Amino acid sequence: MAQGYVKAADLPQVIPVFPLPGAILLPRGQLPLNIFEPRYLNMIDDAMAGDRIIGMLQPQAGSVRLPNLSPVGCAGRITSFAETSDGRYLITLTGCARFRLASELPAQTPYRQIRADFAPFESDLSAPPEDDIGVDRDGLLDALRAYLETRGLDIDWDTAETAPPEALINSLSMALPFEPPEKQALLEAVSLTDRSDVLTALLTIDAASDGEGDTPQMQ
Known part of the structure; x- marks a missing residue:
């Protein structure tokens, strides 16, 4: 069970997202991040004050400031947090479940927020057996x-x-x-x-x- 979430409906429907090329998060994986851009510092502040959930999505084509987003990402919970003397945040995200990008919300924050559909990946919330015989x-x-x-x-x-x-x-x-x-x-x-x-x-x-x-x- 991922971070106490039993079913897809337990996860928040609206989540902030961090578009980062070449970086993916997977269920129960741990992703260390060095946060320094002001809008993402703001995102971490808001996440820490709430459910601590952030979605990782890879950007696709589009503008540098507002790229298109990949259709599938993974939500993670902030499980480690530290602040440096120069104002950066060093965090670790632990993967909860993948999601499909259902829609993007109109911008009301410096960072982007989406409506996430976790239902197609509800099985992510349960760890597979350690002796998975299908794996070579x-x-x-x-x-x-x-x-x-x-x-x-x-x-x-x-x-x-x-x-x-x-x-x-x-x-x-x-x-x-x-x-x-x-x-x-x-x-x-x-x-x-x-x-x-x-x-x-x-x-x-x-x-x-x-x-x-x-x-x-x-x-």
Whole structure:
């Protein structure tokens, strides 16, 4: 159960959103954010005074100030908060459930707010079984090893080999430096098995292309 939410109706229908390219949040994943722009500082203040829910959405085409928003995002709850001496907020969002963007509300705040439809992703509120037999862990780890070897990188393999399937797949999906459309494909994958298959395919393709990337951080 995600943050005490049992069904889709338990989540707020109207939520603020933080459009950030290349960044996705997944259920029960943890996303650290460094907030410094005034409108988003305002958003965090308002969220902390309320239910602490923020929606992460990737921007699409449009203006830099007001880009179009991807149709699917994920709501997270602020589970860690700190303020720096220069006025920035360091927060951690823990993923609750994905949502479809039903509509955007007329601007009444410096930040954007949407009406979110959580019903299609109500199953996100329940964690999958830790022994999810649909996930090809060996195939995923083989693809990950090849991906990292092409970049001369490494991770904590003990953690990777023993982590529950959801924690492994979602943390890699969030942390690895894929392109925004690839991140969106991982976000929108229907099931954990589907996401594992998409992730394995992306790792295999990127390893073959010998691209560059950064060291992933296991969440």
